[in-house]
Amino acid sequence: MRSKPNILVTGTPGTGKTTTSSALSEATHLRHINIGDLVKDKKLHDGWDDELQCYIINEDLVCDELEDIMEQGGNIVDYHGCDFFPERWFDRVVVLQTENSVLYDRLSKRGYTGAKLTNNIECEIFQELLEEAKDSYREEIVVAMKSDTVDDMSRNVEVITEWVSSWGAAT
Ligand code: ADP
Numbered sequence: 198m199r200s201k202p203n204i205l206v207t208g209t210p211g212t213g214k215t216t217t218s219s220a221l222s223e224a225t226h227l228r229h230i231n232i233g234d235l236v237k238d239k240k241l242h243d244g245w246d247d248e249l250q251c252y253i254i255n256e257d258l259v260c261d262e263l264e265d266i267m268e269q270g271g272n273i274v275d276y277h278g279c280d281f282f283p284e285r286w287f288d289r290v291v292v293l294q295t296e297n298s299v300l301y302d303r304l305s306k307r308g309y310t311g312a313k314l315t316n317n318i319e320c321e322i323f324q325e326l327l328e329e330a331k332d333s334y335r336e337e338i339v340v341a342m343k344s345d346t347v348d349d350m351s352r353n354v355e356v357i358t359e360w361v362s363s364w365g366a367a368t
């Protein structure tokens with residue numbers, strides 16, 4: 198068993214992964230790894246997708262880049278996808294969920310329009326990330342958390358921090 202756990206924070210864009218992960222990182226001193234930033238900084242992509250307006254992630258390069266650090270433990274991985282990471286990497290998979298109208302406002306504010314906006318809203322309506330998480334990891338480590346308000350976020354950070362503190366103590 199790792200001396201410190203690895204946590205995956207996933208969910209539709211706009212549900213609060215990055216905000217939650219950085220607050221969680223401050224509370225727990227675990228390392229926050231924002232996959233989007235890593236892909237950009239280390240060029241772990243196959244170019245820019247003009248239609249979707251994002252980098253085309255190279256999943257193999259990302260997994261190679263992170264293997265050693267994930268083996269050590271103590272990481273919070275932040276990404277809007279979860280099916281390509283090795284299952285053994287994670288001790289907890291948190292799926293953030295946000296009510297449609299709230300998410301719509303957040304993504305509009307971020308400048309999302311047209312297909313990019315509706316695709317993400319649909320992704321949330323159909324709970325695609327929760328399904329993906331349940332298909333990719335053992336159900337008992339997957340937790341869905343509501344992320345509509347700042348209070349929700351504080352509570353989520355508290356609950357996960359508690360869980361991190363108890364890591365290794367029980368078993
Ligand atoms: P993601 O990383 O999942 O795309 P962000 O963490 O960037 O989402 O959050 C998107 C926006 O929504 C930010 O402006 C953030 O402050 C806000 N936000 C995220 N989660 C919450 C929440 N639980 N309550 C209120 N605002 C939130």
Ligand code: MN
Pocket residue numbers: 214215216
């Ligand atoms: Mn983010």
